[in-house]
Amino acid sequence: MDLLKFIGRTRQFEQRLGESRPRLWRLAHAWCRNRALADDLVQDALAKGLRNHAQLRDEESLHAWLCGILAHCWHDHLRAHRPMEDVTEMDEAVLVADGSPETEYLQSEIVRRVRQAVAELPVAQREVVTLVDLEEFSYAEVAAILEIPIGTVMSRLSRARSALKERLRDQNACGLAAPRIARVK
């Protein structure tokens, strides 16, 4: 009976791991900008998650826990290799066309520029901004995932957003030009 329960719990855990996969992949890809590497990082993180299931204290925080493992895998990779900046791989920016060609072009161009701007951030800033904006983690959760103080999360986020605003405003194509949003004195 206990064995059946154990198997049931393990299957349930595996299923939940699988549910986190797309979000982990998006995060990994935003960090490394390389599909094959993102696949490897996520695979590695999920395998470690499965192996270390017993270390998860709160089932509710499974995704944050997995993001922490993913961050470790990513940092291990960075230590072992030079950072990969394969920012040429932007094929997802080619969108499904359902509007006018001009609109479609503008949309895909904006997506490309935003991704490019994120990809060009220093790694530490890129991690924080993606954890906050893509995964919608609180600052405290980001601090726990990256094992850094909350103050560092805030300062990295601030620098990341300033840099992104600067880059995207310069390109004047992403609606970040002041007149679109508000009149600035």
Next chain:
Amino acid sequence: MNREVSDELLNAFADNELDGAEKAELLEQIAADERLRAKVCETWHLKELVRSAHPLVGKPGGRRKPDRWRMFGLPLAACLLLMVGAGSGWLAHEQYDESWIPGAELRTIQAKGGRVVLHLVSGEPIEIDKALRKAEQLASARDREGGILQVELVANGTGIRMLQSGNAQLAARVATIRARHHNLKLIACNEAMNRMRERGVEVTLLPEVDVVPSAIEEIATRLNQGWRYLQV
């Protein structure tokens, strides 16, 4: 009391990281300072750009179209709200994450005329669900004299999705709620619909829905009339 507002603090505000007292204090400053309002709007817009540029794909390697309304409409709507709010002093509202209105808030509404405008700017299914739950809760409540409350649920930005035909399940739910509560008005923003149409999105509303020229104007009018404002 005015203090220097750092970018970190403005980010914390935009990310909903501040507690009630901190948020209220900062809101006062933001309301009084156009430069701060512009910065917050820009941050909201940036957040949506980042999110929309990295859509969740079903499986690695899949393709999905970024949500263009999320990219443009929602942050813009939020910014407009910030501007209007700054002018009319109604910004010091709480944003509730739960799909249930806390008792204290409900008591305040009941004590202050029993009229409330509920505002939805997001088209995310979870936010739509919250909006409908809260609207039902409010429409079912009574004021201090035992009278029913007057409730308006105003949608703009991607929140218009809640009031569009096309999703049979959602349409049935909206129709049921509307039939059950005659004191609940469902309102769509014409400006938001026009923006959707400009982008090639066909917009057909459910029959139970009223249309106002601008959600912002509607909310501002209601606030001037003493209604309580809640954002979903």
